[in-house]
Amino acid sequence: xxxxxxxxxxxxxxxxxxxxxxxxxxxxxxxxxxxxxxxxxxxxxxxxxxxxxxxxxxxxxxxxxxxxxxxxxxxxxxxxxxxxxxxxxxxxxxxxxxxxxxxxxxxxxxxxxxxxxxxxxxxxxxxxxxxxxxxxxxxxxxxxxxxxxxxxxxxxxxxxxxxxxxxxxxxxxxxxxxxxxxxxxxxxxxxxxxxxxxxxxxxxxxxxxxxxxxxxxxxxxxxxxxxxxxxxxxxxxxxxxxxxxxxxxxxxxxxxxxxxxxxxxxxxxxxxxxxxxxxxxxxx
Numbered sequence: 306x307x308x309x310x311x312x313x314x315x316x317x318x319x320x321x322x323x324x325x326x327x328x329x330x331x332x333x334x335x336x337x338x339x340x341x342x343x344x345x346x347x348x349x350x351x352x353x354x355x356x357x358x359x360x361x362x363x364x365x366x367x368x369x370x371x372x373x374x375x376x377x378x379x380x381x382x383x384x385x386x387x388x389x390x391x392x393x394x395x396x397x398x399x400x401x402x403x404x405x406x407x408x409x410x411x412x413x414x415x416x417x418x419x420x421x422x423x424x425x426x427x428x429x430x431x432x433x434x435x436x437x438x439x440x441x442x443x444x445x446x447x448x449x450x451x452x453x454x455x456x457x458x459x460x461x462x463x464x465x466x467x468x469x470x471x472x473x474x475x476x477x478x479x480x481x482x483x484x485x486x487x488x489x490x491x492x493x494x495x496x497x498x499x500x501x502x503x504x505x506x507x508x509x510x511x512x513x514x515x516x517x518x519x520x521x522x523x524x525x526x527x528x529x530x531x532x533x534x535x536x537x538x539x540x541x542x543x544x545x546x547x548x549x550x551x552x553x554x555x556x557x558x559x560x561x562x563x564x565x566x567x568x569x570x571x572x573x574x575x576x577x578x579x580x581x582x583x584x585x586x587x588x589x
Contacts, residue, residue: 319354322354322355323351323352323354324350324351325345325350325351325352325359326349326350327345327346327347327348327349327350328347329347330347330364330365330366331347331362331363331364331365332344332345332346332362332363332365332395332398333345333350333361334360334361334363334398334399334402335358335359335360336357336358336360337353337356337357337358338356341360341403342357344398344399360402361398361402363395363398363401363402364395365395365396366394367392367394367459368392368393368394368395368409369390369391369392370390370391370392370393370409370412370416371390372388373388373389373390373391373413373417374386374387374388375387375417375420375421377421377424377425378421378425379425379427379428379429379432380425380426380427380428381428383428383429383472384469384472385466385468385469385472386466386467387420387424387432387463387465387466387467388463388464388465388466388467389416389420389461389462389463389464390460390461390462390464391413391416391447391458391460391461392459392460392461393412393451393456393457393458394456394457394459395408395455395456396456396457397456398455399455400454400455401454401455401456404453408454408456411454411456412451412456415450415451415458416443416447419443419446419447419450420443420463422446423443423446424439427439429476432466436462436463439463440461440462440463443461443463444458444460444461447461
């Protein structure tokens with residue numbers, strides 16, 4: 306009876322040792338007699354007691370490495386500090402366990418190496434203004450490098466860029482010079498536009514004056530033509546004489562009303578014109 310009880314206890318113990326419950330978001334790497342045997346997924350699994358051993362418990366959910374700091378030299382030879390955030394996941398537990406000693410240190414080393422390589426291809430202004438494109442390039446490079454070690458880097462971002470005091474002063478001077486250049490260009494464009502508008506206005510005014518002079522000349526020519534056609538009659542000649550006298554009188558009247566008129570020089574003909582106009586009116 307004691308033997309049966311002992312065997313039962315032994316069987317229960319073996320069964321318990323052979324059952325492995327793997328939590329969610331983990332994989333168990335199993336070795337048999339020291340060599341890799343298989344990987345257990347989440348759930349209830351059975352192994353051979355005393356032969357199989359849980360070599361490592363590997364998390365397969367997303368792992369976050371924050372505040373990875375490094376110094377980078379840009380394409381325009383500016384030294385600056387960069388801070389990165391990296392998110393990775395172990396997809397091949399066997400490779401992550403047996404090909405590398407410490408997976409976090411491996412990821413940090415890959416990130417630092419590839420980031421220096423990628424950021425060294427661009428100038429500092431591009432690093433600060435176009436982080437989106439740089440993040441995509443970094444992620445692509447890190448994905449290819451991580452496949453060898455059974456990891457997948459799903460996110461890599463430059464979270465901060467730090468500059469030393471000398472670089473900050475130099476950049477401030479460059480920005481001030483750039484703003485002054487843009488302001489000078491804006492002022493020059495405004496002055497050029499104002500000059501163009503003034504020139505257009507003067508041209509328009511000259512064209513309008515020329516049109517007015519042309520219209521007056523055409524009216525005078527038409528009037529002279531009509532007068533010339535009617536000069537073959539005596540009444541037309543008298544009308545012309547009267548019209549000339551009236552125009553002289555109106556001209557003298559306008560001159561006399563001018564606020565600056567102090568001395569009026571009368572031509573020799575106005576008195577004769579007055580008499581001729583009076584004679585014509587009397588005959589009419």
